Structure formats: C-alpha cells, structure tokens
Amino acid sequence: MALSRRLLPVLLRRGGCLSAFPSAARALSTAAVPADAEEEEAVTIKGVRISGRPLYMDMQATTPVDPRVLDAMLPFYLSRYGNPHSRTHLYGWESDAAVEEARARVAALVGADSREIFFTSGATECNNIAVKGVMRFYRDRRRHVITTQTEHKCVLDSCRYLQQEGFEVTYLPVRPDGLVDVAQLADAIRPDTGLVSVMAVNNEIGVVQPLEEIGRICREKGVPFHTDAAQALGKIPIDVNQMGIGLMSLSAHKIYGPKGVGALYLRRRPRIRVEPQMSGGGQERGIRSGTVPTPLVVGFGAACEIAAKEMDYDYRRATTLQQRLLDGIRGQVDDIVINGSMEHRYPGNLNLSFAYVEGESLLMGLKEVAVSSGSACTSASLEPSYVLRALGVEEDMAHTSIRFGIGRFTTEEEVDRAIELTVHQVKKLRDMSPLYEMAKAGIDLKSIQWAQH
C-alpha cells in the first residue's frame, strides 16, 4: 500500500519512542554505560524481582481505562466538580446533565430506557440489590430463588444470606461445558419462585449462557430473570427486551471504564420492585441513596458509548488473538484441557489446564505475564476454583488452570510472548515432574498405590 510505504521511512527515521531503541541512543554516546542501567528499571515487590512491568493478560479481573474515557472524566475532577443533586447553581445543573447523558448511553448499549438504569458502586452492589432486594420486597408471596453453581461469589453469598433468613435456594448444576441445562431450570421453577439468577458471561471460564432461552422460560412462568452481565456488557450484544431480562448488573471497570461504578437495570414494564439496600436521601429514585459520583458515571457512559461503536471490531480481534494463543500453545505442548465450552464462549477469556504441572509453581514462573488462576475474588485462599469444580474438573487439573484475558489493547506480540513464556515454563516444570515421566511411559496415574513410609 503506497501510503504505508511512504510513511515507513518517516517512522524509522524518527526512531519512534527512543526507549524502544536504547542501543541506537547508546551508540551515539561516548559516556561509559552505567553498570546498573538495566537494574534501575527492575521492579521489586513482595520479594519478587521483575525486569519491567508485566504484559497484562488479566482482562477479566479488570481492564485499563481507555484514554477516551479518561478524557471524558477529567473535566469533572478539575472544574465541573458539582454535586448532581444540587438544584440551586450551575455546578449542580451541569453535573446532573452529565449524569443523565451518561445514563442514556448506558441504557442505549443494552436496549433499555434511561429510567430503568440506576447507578451503583459496581456489579457486586447490583447483585446484592437484585437478589436480596427483590426477594425481600416480595417476601410474603415468593420464598424461592434459583441460581447456578458457577455464579459470582456475591450472588452465591447473597443467596446464602437469604437462606439464613428462611428463603429456599436451588443451586443448579452445570454441564461439563459450563452451560446450564435449560430444561432443568424450567423444572426447578415453583409457584413461589421469586427470582432466577444466571450470569451472562462467566468471569472464570468465559462461557456464555443461553440468555434468550432462559428469558423466554422466565417470562412464560412469570418469574423475574436477573443476569450478572458484568463480563458481557459491551462485549456481546445485549437486548433486555429480546432476552426477557428483568434485572441486570453492570460494571464499568470490565469495559475500560473507571473502577467504583456500576449500574443496575430494573425493568419498568412489567415493573419489578426492589427493597433498597442503602438508606438515605432517596437518590436514584429511592433505589440507591448516596451522591452519584459524577466523574465515575461520566466515565461509565463514555465507556459504553465507545463499546457500542467498537464491539464488532473488538470481538473480531479477540477471536483472532484467542485462536493465535490457543494454536501457539497447543502446537508446542500437549495434554492441555480447555475449561468450558468453545462454541458458547466469549473469545477474550481462555481458561486452560496443563496436566502434570503444579499450578502455583506455574504462576510463580509466569511473573512476566499478568494472568490469573481461579478468580481474583477467591485467590486469597488456596482452595481450587468452585467454578471448575462445578464443571467436574479434577482437583489437580483445577489447581493447574490459567486464565488468559485478551482485550481491546492486547497486541499480537503480547500474545506471542505469552505463548513463549507459558510454553517455556510448562516444559521446564514437566521436565522436572516424575508424574509426567510416568504418564509418558504409559502408566495410569490413577492406578498407582502410593506407599506410606
């Protein structure tokens, strides 16, 4: 292409970012190279020394803020710092206008009306309001909740809390590919079921649940359908009317927005009511009291607007990069299992288990790639992920799972480097592993009688 050919020499001549060509800069200098020039840039934290900032592949934990989002937010930290609930002056009016504009953008991304969007502090708070708030409001007639075993901890914990208050909860199992059995869900619905909660895209394994089918069943049976769409928003198309969604939890920091803000979608027709969990001045139509954080909300709105425009482009790119990652790793190491369905998956989330490799040591060796094993919420304890356990994955394979997150800003070079580092580490650990030797020799590890000393 003539255009790029003409530009290429310009780019090379300028040298791009000088730090990318340190040898070129040094070649022109007669000063002695300081002995620890490289050492200065190393990062030492928690006793671990890394040569630079790791490449980030943990998009399900959080995403970097898009510069366009930051650009939209900054004025509200600098000069337009009013409280949107102040009715008497310009600062309040302009802040309120910005909040309402952001609300419209969030609503547009999911096919909802502005009046159905309520800003909260994040998806965890939304899940709490949805589960506890709905059940408590209808506590006289509805005593039963249906959810799945692979839901986010905040949903499961809210359900456990409700059980202590005397409600009954059915935790539906999932199939080995991570999908919920819709027929089983339909059977589980009782006359006193007050809520069905199934997350749209799972944060650990990336599996996409059949929302339209579940929504249809819930609509037929007259049960509100709640979905935790924190990982799905802006990544797969969501339409609350097509999918029969009654309540939905949304999070900003999963779609390149700021941390600390989310939104709850609450259907108006037919009206779904909740008991508010935050008491106070009645902001957000009484659903969620507390000053609405204008800069964060504006950032959320900007992130949604960008996501609406970029969804196709980002999706295609994530698909390509995921295939590259998978082919790259599978081409060099065998005995790898993909956790979760490949057909019903959001391509930016790849959860792999490496047989005959110990999970903690794999993670320790991968300090130049920021990935995670299990979800950030459960990684404080050493227990294997409950999501993988629900899939029927064996303990040893669950411990050795790695979740690769691919996002808008992931480059091909990063994927290649991640492949290189992962393969290197896996091979190194397998070389040291007597279990791997035995497996390669054809011994069935399950049949071994381990002797007591």
Next chain:
Amino acid sequence: MAAVAPTRAEVLSLFRSLLRTARQFSDYNIREYTRRRAADAFRENRALSDAPAAAAAFVDGKKQLEVAKRQAVVYSLYAPKAKNIMEMKLQ
C-alpha cells in the same frame, strides 16, 4: 451547512497526525492501539463514497485526534519508571 467531503490531502494529513500522536504515548498498549485503530479505521472508511458520511467520519477523526493529543500529554506526565516488558530488549 452542507457537509463537504474532505480532500485526499486533508485525510492524509489527519492520518499522519494521528500516527504521530500515537508515537507520543508513553504507554505501550495505548500507543500500539492508537496506531492500529487509526490505520484500520482509515482503511475501512476509504470505501465511503457519499459526501456526508465521509465528512462525518472526518469530523470524528479530528475529534479523536484532539482527544489523543491531550491524553498523550496526560499519560506522559504519569508514566511509570519501569518500562513494559514488551518494550525491553529480549533477554
């Protein structure tokens, strides 16, 4: 005011400005993204035949350039001392 399609020279100038601004980002991922997204967007919009659509895309492009210029400054003000692994020579 009727939307006038931009001239070839204007489009090329905008594209070059975007690429130049992309280079100024201190963050590896944002730098690469800006470059790549600009190239892909211009390539895609090359086929735009009707004047209003082309004019709208051009105006949008100019807005994005302004955002990119501001953010390149902000990111450089807060650039971390340690470089990204991807920017360092292979060990």
